[in-house]
Amino acid sequence: MRIRAAGxxxxxxIAEIYHPYVAETVITFEDEAPGAEAVGDRIEAAAGLYPWMVAEDEDGFILGYAYACAFRARSAYRFSVETTVYVRRGRSRRGVGSSLYRPLLAVLEAQGFAQAVAAISLPNDESVGFHERFGFVRTGTYAGVGWKLGRWIDVGLWQRPLAPAETPPREPRPLPDA
Structure with missing residues (x-):
C-alpha cells in the first residue's frame, strides 16, 4: 500500500468511496453525494494548508482517503483542524485507515497545528475505537444535532493534541510545494 498526497x-x-457513506449511513451529514468535480473543488480549496491523502494498492487502485479541514471559521480556531478518514467498502479492518491517519497527523504536527478534532456520529464503535487508538479522547457530545435517515443523530467530539501547549502557538505553515 502506498500513501500519497491526493490530487x-x-x-x-474519492467520490466513489464517499458515495455509499452519504447514501446509506449517518456517518456523514451530507444528503447528496458530491460528484468528482465537487470533490476536486474541495481538494483544490484545501491546497496549501489542509492535507488530503489517498491510500492506493500496488496497481494504483484507491483504497481510502483522509483529510483535514478547518475546525471552525473564526480566526482563533486557526490552530485546530478537523480530521476525517474514509475507507472503500470491503477494505476496512485491513490497515488502510491507520496507514492514512499516521502520516496525516504527522503532517499536521509538522505544519504547527495544535489540536485535531474528530466529529463522530453516534453510535459508531468502530470509529470511536479507531480514534482512541490514535490518542483522541472524548471531549463532548452534541445531542440530536443532525437529522438523517429518519432519526436524530448525536455527534461526539474526540480531540488529540498535535503539539505541546504553547503560549503563543506558532502559525500553521503551508504544505510543502503548495
Missing part, C-alpha cells in the same frame, strides 16, 4: 486526478475515486 484532482483522484477526485472520481
Amino acid at each position: 484532482a486526478g483522484d477526485a472520481a475515486a
